Amino acid sequence: MNRTVAGQRLSGALALVVLAAVVTAPAARADYSLADANYAGTQIVRHEGVQGSPRADVVPEQTLGHDVSGHQGPIDWPATAAAGAKFSYVKATEGTGFVNPQFGQQYDGAHAAGIIRGAYHFARPDVSGGAEQAEYFIANGGGWQGDGTTLPGALDIEYNPYGDVCYGKNAADMTTWIADFTRTYLAKVKRSALIYTSTAWWKQCTGNTGRFGDTNPLWLARYAPAIGELPAGWDKQSIWQFARTGGLPGDQNYYNGPLGRVQALAKG
Numbered sequence: 001m002n003r004t005v006a007g008q009r010l011s012g013a014l015a016l017v018v019l020a021a022v023v024t025a026p027a028a029r030a031d032y033s034l035a036d037a038n039y040a041g042t043q044i045v046r047h048e049g050v051q052g053s054p055r056a057d058v059v060p061e062q063t064l065g066h067d068v069s070g071h072q073g074p075i076d077w078p079a080t081a082a083a084g085a086k087f088s089y090v091k092a093t094e095g096t097g098f099v100n101p102q103f104g105q106q107y108d109g110a111h112a113a114g115i116i117r118g119a120y121h122f123a124r125p126d127v128s129g130g131a132e133q134a135e136y137f138i139a140n141g142g143g144w145q146g147d148g149t150t151l152p153g154a155l156d157i158e159y160n161p162y163g164d165v166c167y168g169k170n171a172a173d174m175t176t177w178i179a180d181f182t183r184t185y186l187a188k189v190k191r192s193a194l195i196y197t198s199t200a201w202w203k204q205c206t207g208n209t210g211r212f213g214d215t216n217p218l219w220l221a222r223y224a225p226a227i228g229e230l231p232a233g234w235d236k237q238s239i240w241q242f243a244r245t246g247g248l249p250g251d252q253n254y255y256n257g258p259l260g261r262v263q264a265l266a267k268g
Contacts (some may be wrong), residue, residue, distance in 0.1 A: 097122030118151030130180030171207030
């Protein structure tokens with residue numbers, strides 16, 4: 001065998017080894033290093049700030065509630081109920097790789113204290129598809145039951161804490177991702193998920209799509225005297241996250257209406 005042929009064969013063999021190594025190399029693992037500290041609004045307040053507290057004239061027809069996550073640890077639920085909480089949302093999951101270690105104590109504890117409770121999912125469009133994340137959320141506490149005290153699950157879609165604020169997606173791809181999540185949730189649970197977001201993020205990352213206003217209740221974050229402009233498609237919010245701290249554990253929320261409206265959402 002001449003040296004030229006031998007060299008060609010050796011080069012080809014080395015190329016196959018390199019190709020095999022590339023093909024079989026494991027995919028980079030998703031970063032969940034901030035997951036325990038990520039919760040509804042952490043990135044919104046970072047990017048948008050706080051402009052004030054709700055005016056007294058917008059409060060009377062609202063029902064007080066709150067949202068919590070694992071970073072707060074166990075919650076004293078009897079004290080929370082005594083402080084006036086009528087509903088609570090609890091972070092269940094993030095992406096497809098994190099479950100709130102306090103979820104059981106928080107979600108079940110709220111129910112035991114007579115508080116209407118629901119679960120929410122911190123979206124990670126950078127790590128997996130919307131349908132996959134909806135299924136992960138449902139499998140880890142994000143479902144719904146018709147007991148009259150469980151709210152439909154919520155999708156927390158906000159600024160990316162790990163990098164590009166829109167998770168590297170253009171407006172069309174982001175809208176498709178959200179649609180995949182909400183469509184899967186509806187198909188599996190038979191209820192429409194709430195969408196938690198801010199108007200500024202929605203404009204920037206979805207192009208202010210109006211696609212979800214007729215199908216998914218809005219949970220809007222804005223820390224200001226009034227709720228202000230809503231994202232396209234919605235003519236009202238169901239829940240307003242109005243403050244980062246207050247008389248209840250975690251973030252402070254108002255449901256847009258009396259307690260009977262909260263109960264109606266829970267009953268479906």
